[in-house]
Amino acid sequence: MKKVVVFSQIDREVLAKLQQNYQVVVLNPKLGDINEQIRNEVVDADAMIGAGRLLNESNLAPAQKLKIISTVSVGYDNYDVNYLNQKKIWLANTPHVLTETTADLAFSLLLSAARKIPQLDAWTKQGEWKRTVSTEQFGVDVFGKTLGIIGLGHIGAAIARRGFHGFNMNILYHNRREKIEIAQAFNAEYRELDQLLQQSDFVVVAVDLNAESKALMGAEQFNLMQKHAVFINIARGSVVDENALIEALQQQKIFAAGLDVYAKEPLQTSPLFELENVVTAPHIGSATAETRQKMVNLAYQNLVDALEDRTPRYLVNPQF
Ligand code: NAP
Numbered sequence: 001m002k003k004v005v006v007f008s009q010i011d012r013e014v015l016a017k018l019q020q021n022y023q024v025v026v027l028n029p030k031l032g033d034i035n036e037q038i039r040n041e042v043v044d045a046d047a048m049i050g051a052g053r054l055l056n057e058s059n060l061a062p063a064q065k066l067k068i069i070s071t072v073s074v075g076y077d078n079y080d081v082n083y084l085n086q087k088k089i090w091l092a093n094t095p096h097v098l099t100e101t102t103a104d105l106a107f108s109l110l111l112s113a114a115r116k117i118p119q120l121d122a123w124t125k126q127g128e129w130k131r132t133v134s135t136e137q138f139g140v141d142v143f144g145k146t147l148g149i150i151g152l153g154h155i156g157a158a159i160a161r162r163g164f165h166g167f168n169m170n171i172l173y174h175n176r177r178e179k180i181e182i183a184q185a186f187n188a189e190y191r192e193l194d195q196l197l198q199q200s201d202f203v204v205v206a207v208d209l210n211a212e213s214k215a216l217m218g219a220e221q222f223n224l225m226q227k228h229a230v231f232i233n234i235a236r237g238s239v240v241d242e243n244a245l246i247e248a249l250q251q252q253k254i255f256a257a258g259l260d261v262y263a264k265e266p267l268q269t270s271p272l273f274e275l276e277n278v279v280t281a282p283h284i285g286s287a288t289a290e291t292r293q294k295m296v297n298l299a300y301q302n303l304v305d306a307l308e309d310r311t312p313r314y315l316v317n318p319q320f
Contacts, residue, residue, distance in 0.1 A: 002307050004022045011293065017300065049069075074094055077236055095154065101288050106232055106260075114256070144169065149188075151213075152174075163202075201226065207239060217233075222245060223253065240263075260284060
């Protein structure tokens with residue numbers, strides 16, 4: 001019987017389906033060092049499924065016949081793809097099914113940060129609403145403003161669509177290559193990064209994390225943003241120099257930020273928690289019941305396809 005290692009919590013029904021056909025080992029961080037568990041279990045494993053763990057030579061080296069790692073995510077920066085290629089291990093991911101949900105979250109953060117919703121929610125519930133609000137509670141307008149999107153991929157385009165059709169926004173984008181056809185749908189204009197930062201009222205980061213996008217936003221870039229601008233990151237924490245962002249927020253070089261992702265997750269303590277002008281979400285871009293179900297179903301299908309000698313639909317490294 002083929003062996004499947006489950007390396008994070010997954011949906012119970014999917015787990016039950018796996019258990020019907022395969023020998024399944026579910027790793028559990030409560031039972032000790034997770035990397036040691038991976039090293040022990042991967043030796044004779046045929047497949048792995050899960051999300052949120054760093055998988056690379058340090059824990060995958062003992063694998064003898066691992067055919068596929070099926071990640072329940074679209075981002076795959078947790079996996080050392082070069083090493084997987086060397087070992088001829090497929091990496092499958094779950095694109096498309098989470099695009100709209102993640103774009104919704106980006107817009108939720110954008111609106112919340114612009115209108116100070118979390119702060120004013122707390123303020124109201126604390127009984128501070130004794131008279132009409134004053135300038136301190138005022139936000140900034142969203143409708144008709146300029147939205148700058150860094151990374152016009154699937155999610156970036158879904159964010160642009162919301163901004164263009166829903167909020168009559170003027171769309172600018174920066175991408176490592178121009179996306180003329182996609183951009184046409186939203187009258188989006190290409191800008192170099194510096195120009196985009198200088199001209200946008202809202203800047204949303206939606207790139208994947210790679211060697212070029214790491215620390216794409218640092219002190220120099222935050223200095224280019226307008227004082228009333230709002231910065232949103234739904235991509236990956238490491239795309240941003242978090243200390244530089246904290247300094248920009250502390251010194252009110254920008255109006256506010258809305259963040260779903262961080263340099264180190266889960267975020268337990270941070271100077272961000274002391275700041276009024278940041279909205280923090282715990283990496284929930286795709287976290288709706290419907291979308292998580294679609295993602296785990298897709299990851300299951302990718303895994304089963306590989307084990308049944310079919311080519312999975314969504315491979316990060318189809319050619320190794
Ligand atoms: P995608 O379709 O691959 O889009 C990524 C875009 O970023 C592509 O257009 C890519 O350009 C561009 N890009 C990459 N590096 C760049 C750089 N250095 N400078 C400028 N543009 C660059 O991926 P997606 O499905 O939209 O997802 C994007 C990322 O969002 C994922 O990789 C993941 O990390 C993150 N994400 C987060 C959550 C969450 O829960 N917060 C949920 C889903 C996804 P090319 O066209 O040249 O490739």
